[in-house]
Structure formats: structure tokens, C-alpha cells
Amino acid sequence: MAGMEELEIHSKSYLVRWVNVKGDHTISWSIQPHKRSINFGIFKHLGQPTPSSSASATTTTINADSQSVLDLPSDNQPASALIEKLRGAGLKPTQWIGKCEADKISQGTYDVPLGEGGNYALVFDNTFSKTTGKMATFVLVTYPTAMPPQSVHQVHPPHALGTVNNIGAPGNRVSPRLRPTNNSNTSIDNPRPAVKGGRTVSGGKSIKQRPNSNSVSSVNGASGLVHTGILQKRRRKRHQGWARRFFSLDYTSSTLSYYHDRNSSALRGAIPL
The missing domain is CATH 2.30.29 (PH-domain like)
Structure with a gap:
């Protein structure tokens, strides 16, 4: 499974992206918040199935001011209290990333153990913002842990990562190197001389x-x-x-x-x- 989407997380709210993952599979994710940061974490749903019981994923937005059982704490409470609230609602914390910086790409992976397959909640937290909604680009890929796609292999040295925040060394998503071609000296950004402005x-x-x-x-x-x-x-x-x-x-x-x-x-x- 692979997909890319633009997410909108309202102020004083958080968004839950449900995804069904089999055991011995890997969740590979990439987040780029626009202009302002958000928090991110991965939880496993326990008990009754979520609205998404298949490989396709769904999203749910919950306002922190509501009386929902998944009500989150305000920004003056530590993240541990937030996690305890979600744990009490039947969500088991598996990977808490925390703050994802604005205009930077945060990447990471989570390997689902064998026998731990099920519905996982990808939580995008904006409850700490009282008036400002957030936008973010989110990329999700799931694959068998023993058979990662070639495009998620680590092929660049650490100094080439630039402003990408990589979380979890295995499966960092970077571009494969292109072998030289006859016109490999041509700049990627420069258009051909015969074409101006398209x-x-x-x-x-x-x-x-x-x-x-x-x-x-x-x-x-x-x-x-x-x-x-x-x-x-x-x-x-x-x-x-x-x-x-x-x-x-x-x-x-x-x-x-x-x-x-x-x-x-x-x-x-x-x-x-």
C-alpha cells in the first residue's frame, strides 16, 4: 500500500489516520508540515475493529473541546498525559515522534511484529494551537518487512540528507541514484536552450x-x-x-x-x- 495526501488539522483538534497493517510488515511514513509544526505518533487500536477493517485507510478529525472519550489535554500538559488519555481510550502507544518541524520533512518507519497486525492509528496532533489550523503533506507506504521496496533503501550517505529528519535508520526514503546518461551533464533545473518558459x-x-x-x-x-x-x-x-x-x-x-x-x-x- 502506498499513498500521498494533503492533510488539514484544525485548531484545538487532532486527526486520526486509520490503516490496517498485517504482522511482520513495516509502516514507512513521511510528514512535511507547512509553515507551522505539528505533533505525530503511532498507536495500535485494541478491542473492537475501527471503521477501517481493510487495507484502505480512513481519517477522523476530533475536536479537543468535545466530550469525546479521546479528548486530548491542552498545551500546558506534558505529552505523557496525552498518551495516557489515548491509552485509556483503547489505543496502545507504539511510536511517539512528537514535534515535526515546519517546512522540514520528517521520516521514519515502524516494524509491526509478527502477531501484532491490526488497525493502527496515525495521530496528527494540533490541540496545542488555539486558533491556527495546520496543513501537512503526508506520504504512507506499507510493505513486508523482509521485502522492502527498492525505493526505500538507504542509498545516500548521512551527509546528503540535508533538511530531512530521519527517524529510524532502516527504510529511510531517499531517491535512488540515477546512472549517467548521454546528457547527464544537463542540469535538472535548467530548461533546454530551445525552450523558454515552457x-x-x-x-x-x-x-x-x-x-x-x-x-x-x-x-x-x-x-x-x-x-x-x-x-x-x-x-x-x-x-x-x-x-x-x-x-x-x-x-x-x-x-x-x-x-x-x-x-x-x-x-x-x-x-x-
């Missing part, structure tokens, strides 16, 4: 043109398992042309991941196929 002039008319893409079918000797290369992604702002992005297509997990360039460790997006 447009080219032909016969006196301005015509939108998509640049060519380059790819190579193996990475780190794992021929046939991972397809990597450069794709052209339309920029978010209108009339800004195309951006060159390094991508990794993992046949094991059927996931297309893309990064800013081949040396980047920050995951920009993941698309389950």
Missing part, C-alpha cells in the same frame, strides 16, 4: 511544448525492479512551463516516486499505480 516560437506563433524525458531501467544493480529517469512535470503556477524531476518507478510496490533531482533525499511525491 514555450517555443514556430512560424511566429507561441506554442506550448513538452520537453523530452530521459530514463534508465536499473538502479544499484537491481535491474528490472526499479525504473529511474527524468520526467517533465508541469509547474504549479500557470504559464511557467515544465520542471525536470528525477523519478523512481518501483515495480515491487507499484509506486512512482519523484524527487527534485537525482541527488535529493526529499521525497516530493508518491503515486500508487
Whole structure:
């Protein structure tokens, strides 16, 4: 299972992302809060099944001011009190990450032990903010612990991680290295000279043109398992042309991941196929 989504966590509230995971599987996650930080933790649901009893995940937003059994403490209470509240509501703490810094990517993994499969709650906490809602980009991948996808293998040295906060050494998600191609000296960020702003002039008319893409079918000797290369992604702002992005297509997990360039460790997006 793999997926990427934009989350909105309201003020004085927390959001629960339910996911059903089998035993001897790994939960690999990546969070990037926008502008302001949030807290994050993983809990296992005990007792009756949650609304999500299959591999597909659901989300639930709970306001801390309500009289819900999952009511969370205010910001002047320690995190231990928060965890005790959730434990009393039938949620077993398995991994408490705490604060995820704003505009930085926090990554980590949790290995579900054999026989401990079930419904897990991924808790995004914003109860400490009284008036400000938070937005965050969240990427979730689950896979058999003994068979991790090639795209989550650690292939970069520690000094190349930049502003990525990696939690849990196994399974840190970084971009696989791209083998040299004939035009490997071309900068990832620089457009081709013949294309300016995603447009080219032909016969006196301005015509939108998509640049060519380059790819190579193996990475780190794992021929046939991972397809990597450069794709052209339309920029978010209108009339800004195309951006060159390094991508990794993992046949094991059927996931297309893309990064800013081949040396980047920050995951920009993941698309389950």
C-alpha cells in the first residue's frame, strides 16, 4: 500500500489516520508540515475493529473541546498525559515522534511484529494551537518487512540528507541514484536552450511544448525492479512551463516516486499505480 495526501488539522483538534497493517510488515511514513509544526505518533487500536477493517485507510478529525472519550489535554500538559488519555481510550502507544518541524520533512518507519497486525492509528496532533489550523503533506507506504521496496533503501550517505529528519535508520526514503546518461551533464533545473518558459516560437506563433524525458531501467544493480529517469512535470503556477524531476518507478510496490533531482533525499511525491 502506498499513498500521498494533503492533510488539514484544525485548531484545538487532532486527526486520526486509520490503516490496517498485517504482522511482520513495516509502516514507512513521511510528514512535511507547512509553515507551522505539528505533533505525530503511532498507536495500535485494541478491542473492537475501527471503521477501517481493510487495507484502505480512513481519517477522523476530533475536536479537543468535545466530550469525546479521546479528548486530548491542552498545551500546558506534558505529552505523557496525552498518551495516557489515548491509552485509556483503547489505543496502545507504539511510536511517539512528537514535534515535526515546519517546512522540514520528517521520516521514519515502524516494524509491526509478527502477531501484532491490526488497525493502527496515525495521530496528527494540533490541540496545542488555539486558533491556527495546520496543513501537512503526508506520504504512507506499507510493505513486508523482509521485502522492502527498492525505493526505500538507504542509498545516500548521512551527509546528503540535508533538511530531512530521519527517524529510524532502516527504510529511510531517499531517491535512488540515477546512472549517467548521454546528457547527464544537463542540469535538472535548467530548461533546454530551445525552450523558454515552457514555450517555443514556430512560424511566429507561441506554442506550448513538452520537453523530452530521459530514463534508465536499473538502479544499484537491481535491474528490472526499479525504473529511474527524468520526467517533465508541469509547474504549479500557470504559464511557467515544465520542471525536470528525477523519478523512481518501483515495480515491487507499484509506486512512482519523484524527487527534485537525482541527488535529493526529499521525497516530493508518491503515486500508487
